[in-house]
Each structure stands twice: as structure tokens, then as C-alpha cells.
Amino acid sequence: MDFLAFLVTQCLNALSQAALLFFLGCGLTLIFGIMRIVNFAHGAFFMLGAYVGWSAVYVTGSFWGALVAAPILVGGFGAAFEMGILRRLYGRDGHSFLMVTFGLTLMMGEAIRLIWGVAALQVVMPQSLSGIVFILDEPFPIYRLFLAGAGIVVAVVIWQFLERTRLGLLIRATSQNAEMVHALGTDVRLVRSAVFGIGCGLAGIGGVFAAPMVTASLGMAPNAVIDTFVIVIIGGMGSFLGSMIGALLVAFVQVFGSYYFPDFALAFMYLIMLTILVVRPGGLLGKEA
Amino acid sequence: MLTIEGLNTHYGASHVLQGVDLVVPPGGICALLGRNGVGKSTTLRSVMGLVTPTSGKVLLNGVDIAGWQPHRIARAGVAYVPEGRLIFPDLSVIENIKVAERTPAKQWPLPRLLDLFPSLRERARNRGSNLSGGEQQMLAIARALASDPKVLLLDEPSQGLAPLVVRELARVIQILRDSGVTILLVEQNMKLAEAVASTLHIMVKGRMVYGASPDRFRAEEAEIRARYLTV
Ligand SMILES: Nc1ncnc2c1ncn2[C@@H]1O[C@H](COP(=O)(O)OP(=O)(O)O)[C@@H](O)[C@H]1O
Ligand SMILES: [Mg+2]
Secondary structure, eight states: OHHHHHHHHHHHHHHHHHHHHHHHHHHHHHHHHHHOOOOOHHHHHHHHHHHHHHHHHHHOOOHHHHHHHHHHHHHHHHHHHHHHHGGGTSSSSHHHHHHHHHHHHHHHHHHHHHHOOOBBOOOOGGGGSSSSETTTTEEEEEHHHHHHHHHHHHHHHHHHHHHSSSHHHHHHHHHHOOHHHHTOOHHHHHHHHHHHHHHHHHHHHHHHHHHHOOBOOOTTHHHHHHHHHHHHHHTTTOHHHHHHHHHHHHHHHHHHHHHHHHHHHEEEEHHHHHHHHHTOOOOSSSSSO | OOEEEEEEEEETEEEEEEEEEEEOTTTOEEEOOOOTTTSHHHHHHHTTSSSOOSSEEETTTEOOOOOOOOOHHHHEEEEETTTTOOTTTSBHHHHHHHHHHHOSSSSOOOHHHHHHOHHHHHTSSSSSGOOOHHHHHHOOOOHTTTTTTTTEEOTTTTTTHHHHHHHHHHHHEEEEEHHEEEEEOSOOOHHHHHHOOOOEEEEETTEEEEEEEEHHHTHHHHHHHIIIIOO
């Protein structure tokens, strides 16, 4: 096999994997940046996105409909959870958030089991994305190409949203000094709810994107949450750019690692995380040590 | 304009403000003096809603704003320049101001702010953390003005600034006074306070113990200083 073709397709593979990880990590890191809490339920929101996506495809008959509906519904549920429950806990120590979001994970898992059943659900990808293209004579799934592109588009959209919109400015300011934003006339409670909703919505859209490849299943949450924590820790908690770099790093290690050292790929990922934490305890772009 | 009546504030069990009374007339500059730890910052934070007073009134044009959320107090016309400036370190100068500018400012639009603070114009694209202490202070004031406030709360603006910068600060405060901004100024720098204030007030252990015009204060300064201010 042509080495160049191998390299290019594996890189594209890693890029599509990074896109999925980025949908998760970006939301988690935004939420941490604003609220200084670790949303343990982030994987559950990812899973919910896949199931809601399955239902949306069922109802609307369109994968594109699912891509619109899932982030709105999952994000709305996240924002409602923040307003109803989390908001009462600000000012307490981190343990209460860990307990509450862990509890939410269990409850969401049970609720999904009751609503959608225990069997994994196959989300059918649209006809236009289900084929194969040849890249340098190597076959490559169109869907993975689409995923890589979607990741790049979403990353650019979020970046521009943070840099150019008023809400983006308020989000950045709140992550630096929430009390001061409040004193300057913005209800920071709304900023927090919005960020929690956006973060959960991103996890939800990630779930829809992942579903055609892995099916919607109850095992999605734990797998996703571990990878997500790794990339956010590597990139630096609260850093948007860090979550992007972390996602790329982890995806490339996973893809190339599992090719060259299939037995050590997982260990390799943790080794990298440990090395980075030893050199930079706050992560690559993190502030806090 | 701003009237504080019998204000009490606690931090947990410690009773920090013990019935503070203060009247800041429209267009006036009230300087609030006192040793460290007597409750000057707590007075400003209570007015701003950053700590919730346990009892008493804070009247803004006759409306009791005590216990309101900070963003509502800001929207009612109170702006706050905190001790230590607390500008957003990773936002540019312009972005720092934009955070406070909820609607396009009428009285203090961006061009006017940059005229008032020429040093900020040169640094407009710089990050807050790259500014000098004096520039950060000017930015904290510009940011507060961007909301077109009726009342400005200034907490020790001269802290840590070089004499030349303190003089610049006095010039700015005088321009604000001439533009009709009502100011409650907490200051340790006696010369600055005397130069700009319309009345001077002294706080001891959470209570107001003295209030006078600058002229009267100057006449009895030695005695007052010894009694209330020197450590
Ligand atoms: N967040 C806080 N928690 C508990 N005590 C505080 C807090 N902030 C200030 N204090 C106490 O309240 C008193 C008044 O503080 P402060 O208003 O900052 O004084 P000043 O500004 O006059 O120096 C001090 O004794 C200080 O130790
Ligand atoms: Mg103070």
C-alpha cells in the first residue's frame, strides 16, 4: 500500500475522530471556564443527543432534522437543569456539583432505558453520506470526511461566536471575573444558564454525529466522558483553544497508536496526559496549576 | 441622589457595618476616609449589591435599592470601580469597556471616553493585563462610565499609583464633577480627597463619626487625623 495514501487517510480518520471529541470537550471546557464546575453528566448529554437524534430521524425522516432538533432539545434540557438545580449550589464547594451531576448521569441513563429500551438503536446516515470515496486510490468513508468538515465548521462558528458577539464577550468576561460582570449590569446567572445550555447542546450534537457510526447505546456515556476529561485536562480546563488541541492530540494518538501499537494505544494516551501534567500542571493552555 | 440610612452588613457572624448613614447630594463628591478595615469597601459593596445588607436603606433618587441584585443596581444608574481595579485581564481595552456598555452610551460614548483618557486610546487593542497600574485604573473608570451612571462608586483609585498619575486622576475626577457625575469616593490619599471632595466623611469601626466641608476639615485637620486616621 502507498504510504502517502495511508498517511492521508489516517490523518483524515484522526481529524474526524477529533471532531467528535471536540464537540464534547469544547462544551465541557466552556462550562468549567464559567462555573468552575466539572459537569460529570457531560457524557450523558452526549448519549441523550444520540437517542434524541434517533427519534428525530424517526419522526422527521431526516438526519438533518436530527442535527437541528437534538442540540436544541438537549441544550434546552441542560439549561433547565442549570436553572432548576445547579443554580442553588453556587458558592458551595465542588463536591456538591460532582454529586449532583453524577446523580444526573444515573437518572438520565435510567430514563433513557425506560424511554428507548435497552437495545442499541441504529441511526441511519443519509444516503448522500453513506458511500465511499477514493483518496489517492484508498477507499475512505464519506461520512468520516463529512464529520471532519463539520468539526472544522463548528469550531470556527464557536470561535467567531466567542470573539464577535455580545454574548461571546460576556462569556469570556464572566470566565475572568463573574462578580465584576454582574456589577457592570449583566445578570451573570443568565450567562451561566446559557453556557451550560450551549455546552450540553454541543454534547448533544456530538451524540447525533456519533450515532450512525457507533449506534445509540447505553454504553456511550462512560466511554465518551473519559476521553473528554482527558482532552480537557490536556488542553487546560476552561481553554477553548486547548480543547481543540487536546481533541486533535488524543485523536491522532488513538488512530496512529491503535495502528502501530494496538495493545498500548490506551496506555499511550494516558502517558501523554501524565507527561503534559508533569510539565504543565494546568494543561497546555490552562491558567490554574 | 444617594442616601444611605442605618445600613447594617454582616460577614457571617462579624457585624461590619453598624448603622451607616451618609447622604451624597446630586453632583457632589463625598470622600469616605478611615483606617484599614473599618468598612469603607464594605459600604461600597453593600450599595452595589455585592454583599446583601442585613438591614437599612440605600435610596437612589428615593428608591430603596438595598438587597437588589447587582445587575439591577447597575441598570438603575450606579457604577462601581472596585479596589484593585479588577479589569478583565484577557480582554482588550475596548472589550473591557464594551462589557459595561449595554446600550450605546449617550453621555459617555467610546470616543468621548478615549478623549478623556488619551493613554487608553493608544492602548485600545492591548489586553488589560498588559496595561500599567495607572492605565488599568483609567480603564476601570472608563468602563464604569460606559454605563452612563448617575452615581459612581470609586474604591481607593489612587492606591499604588505614582504621584504624576495621581495628579492625572485628580484631573479626571474634576472633569467628572464638572460633567455632573455624583461620586462616592473611598480614598486613603488625603491630599487627593481634599482637592476633589465637596464633603469629607470619616468612618470608624463600621460607623460614620465625622462629616465636614473641606474648609472645615482643613481647619481641624491635625486633631481629626490624630483622633480617627493615624494608626
Ligand atoms: N469577604 C469577607 N469575609 C469576611 N470578612 C470580611 C470580608 N471582607 C471584609 N471583611 C472584614 O470586614 C471588615 C471591613 O473590611 P473593608 O470594608 O474591606 O474595610 P476597608 O475597605 O475600610 O479597609 C474588615 O475587618 C475585614 O476583615
Ligand atoms: Mg477597602
